[in-house]
Amino acid sequence: MTEPDELLELYQFEGCPYCGKVRQKMTKLGLDFIARQVDKKDRTRVEEVSGQANVPVLVDPNTDTVMPESSDIVEYLEEHYG
Ligand SMILES: N[C@@H](CCC(=O)N[C@@H](CS)C(=O)NCC(=O)O)C(=O)O
Numbered sequence: 001m002t003e004p005d006e007l008l009e010l011y012q013f014e015g016c017p018y019c020g021k022v023r024q025k026m027t028k029l030g031l032d033f034i035a036r037q038v039d040k041k042d043r044t045r046v047e048e049v050s051g052q053a054n055v056p057v058l059v060d061p062n063t064d065t066v067m068p069e070s071s072d073i074v075e076y077l078e079e080h081y082g
Contacts, residue, residue, distance in 0.1 A: 002080060002081055003081075004060070004080075004081065005062055006061040006062050007032055007033060007061075008031060008032075008033040008034070008059070008060050008061075009033065009034045009058070009059040009060075010023065010026070010033050010034070010036065010057070010058055010059075011038050011045065011049060011055050011056060011057040011058075011059070012035060012036070012037070012056045012057075013038050013039070013055060015040075016055055018055070018056055018070035019055055019056040019070070021070050021074065022056045022073050022074060022077075025073075025074045025077050025078070029081050029082060031077070031081055036049075038055050043055075049066060050066050050068055054068050055068075056068070056070055058073045058076065058077075060076075060080070063080070
């Protein structure tokens with residue numbers, strides 16, 4: 001497995017099933033990450049980083065990647081860190 005040098009960041013909130021899917025994948029891969037808490041009713045934080053309002057969004061500073069869509073994120077994590 002490739003170990004990321006810098007911590008991955010996940011924009012998310014508890015109770016979002018798509019976020020849960022990504023958190024589960026990161027846990028399975030043994031990845032440390034920063035959970036960036038997004039307010040369910042105020043998406044300013046995730047909009048600023050990704051240009052859209054949905055969560056989850058993964059930020060990987062190791063590859064300069066900012067990625068929405070849980071299925072794409074899971075695939076990305078497997079490819080890079082699986
Ligand atoms: N297809 C997206 C769906 C993500 C999604 O619908 N996330 C919800 C939270 S669980 C969301 O942010 N919805 C937009 C909103 O509530 O404004 C994915 O798989 O990541």
